[in-house]
Amino acid sequence: MESINFNDFSPKERYEIIRAFLIKMRKANSMPSAHRFFEHYLRTFYKFPDIVVSDIAYCQRAMKTYLVMHQTISRVFDEQKDADPVIKNTYLHEIEDILCEINAECQYMLMRLQDDINRFCLAFAEHDLKPNDQVVNDIISGAIVPLVVAEKLAITPQYVGKRPTVEALMQKYFIDTTMSTPKLPLHAYTTTVVKESRLNLQAALARARIPQIEKSAVKQEGPKEEFMQSVGLITHMESQRIRLSQVVKKSKRPLLPPKQQ
Numbered sequence: 001m002e003s004i005n006f007n008d009f010s011p012k013e014r015y016e017i018i019r020a021f022l023i024k025m026r027k028a029n030s031m032p033s034a035h036r037f038f039e040h041y042l043r044t045f046y047k048f049p050d051i052v053v054s055d056i057a058y059c060q061r062a063m064k065t066y067l068v069m070h071q072t073i074s075r076v077f078d079e080q081k082d083a084d085p086v087i088k089n090t091y092l093h094e095i096e097d098i099l100c101e102i103n104a105e106c107q108y109m110l111m112r113l114q115d116d117i118n119r120f121c122l123a124f125a126e127h128d129l130k131p132n133d134q135v136v137n138d139i140i141s142g143a144i145v146p147l148v149v150a151e152k153l154a155i156t157p158q159y160v161g162k163r164p165t166v167e168a169l170m171q172k173y174f175i176d177t178t179m180s181t182p183k184l185p186l187h188a189y190t191t192t193v194v195k196e197s198r199l200n201l202q203a204a205l206a207r208a209r210i211p212q213i214e215k216s217a218v219k220q221e222g223p224k225e226e227f228m229q230s231v232g233l234i235t236h237m238e239s240q241r242i243r244l245s246q247v248v249k250k251s252k253r254p255l256l257p258p259k260q261q
Helices: 011-027 031-045 050-080 085-120 135-149 166-175 191-219 221-230 234-249
Strands: none
Touching: 011 135, 031 135, 050 085, 050 135, 050 166
C-alpha cells in the first residue's frame, strides 16, 4: 500500500481502496500494520487548505505583535515616573481584549482545519482508527510555523480580521497625538492630560534611544574624520555628538508638569 500514489486517485477512489485494505487487515489481525500505513498516508498525502493555514499563521503573527506592544507599553509607562497609571491600564486592557478576539479567531480556524483532517481520515475512522495526536501536531506545526516566522512573507487574511502592524500600534499609542484616545472618565481625565502623558512617554523613548545613537556614531568614524580631528577641525560626527549632548541636558529638565490629581 505504501507504494501507491494516492494523488492519482479521486477522494472516492481513495476511500474505497483504503476501506478494502482495512477490512483485509482486520480479518488478518494486522491492525498494527494498518496504524503504520495510516501515519504514512496522513503525512504523505494530506494537503492543507491554504486559506485556513494562512489565516492561522496570520493570527499567530498578530498575537505576537500585540504581545510585544503590551510589553512595550508596560515598560515605557514604568520608566516614566509621572505617567498616568489609569491611561496605562486602559491601553493594556484594550490590547488584552484584542488578544482574546484574535485567539478566538485562531481557535475557530484550527477547528476548521481539524474538521478537514477528520474528513481526510474518514475511511480510517470508520474502522475505529484515529490519527495519532503527535503526528497531527507535527504536520500542522510543519505547515504553520514556517509561515509565522517568515515575517517578510506577506499574508492577507481571508476569514479573520485584519490587524495593524507594530509600527501602526506604536503610532497609535506613542506618536500620533491627533488620533482618538481610549475613552477615559472625562470628569477625572481630559484629552489634554492624555496628550501630555503621551508627550512625556515620547520623551522617555527619545532618551532611551540617544545612547544607542551616540554609540553608533562613534563606530562610524573613519580615516577622514580622524584626520580632521588631528588638525583641529570639527567633524560631522563630532557635531552630531555635541547636538545630542545638548538634547540630553535639556531632556533632564521636566518637559511637562506631573499628572493632575
